[in-house]
Amino acid sequence: MSSPVLADTGGLLKALARTADSKPSFPEYQTILATASVVIVPALVLAEVDYFLRGNRAVEIFDPTTRYEYELPLPSDLVRALEFEAKFKELNLGLVDGTVAALTERRRVYRVLTTDRRDFGTIRVGPHFSRALELVP
Numbered sequence: 001m002s003s004p005v006l007a008d009t010g011g012l013l014k015a016l017a018r019t020a021d022s023k024p025s026f027p028e029y030q031t032i033l034a035t036a037s038v039v040i041v042p043a044l045v046l047a048e049v050d051y052f053l054r055g056n057r058a059v060e061i062f063d064p065t066t067r068y069e070y071e072l073p074l075p076s077d078l079v080r081a082l083e084f085e086a087k088f089k090e091l092n093l094g095l096v097d098g099t100v101a102a103l104t105e106r107r108r109v110y111r112v113l114t115t116d117r118r119d120f121g122t123i124r125v126g127p128h129f130s131r132a133l134e135l136v137p
Helices: 009-016 027-035 043-052 075-087 094-107 117-122
Strands: 005-007 039-042 068-071 111-113 134-136
Touching: 005 009, 005 094, 009 027, 009 043, 009 111, 027 111, 039 043, 039 094, 043 068, 043 094, 075 094, 094 117, 117 134
Parallel strands: 005 039, 005 111, 039 068, 111 134
Antiparallel strands: none
16 A cells, blocks of 8 residues: 555546546556555545546546545635645646645645646645655556
């Protein structure tokens, strides 16, 4: 079992994707879900994942074999998300990515399942914006 991971939209979508014969389309992403001690799914990420999967409800977003925690954003997370948007305005983050970054700070889980290496590879978190995130896979 590996350390906890916070899921971003693209990473979660790839982890859930299946081939026609029900095998993982991106096994390296699915392995992260299966081996993490906990997978933290921010509420705004779940809303985006639901939007992208609306035509394919056969996909189980919350597979019972995975240790998921659904995380609602606190008002302080939304404020912090706006601070990330201002600090890294060249990235044009948006509220979802900003709250993912804010939740990494609040939960002290700096490992992020994502496909967005440009944004999450640039963002620095912590009180002085100095801590890099660990991007997986």
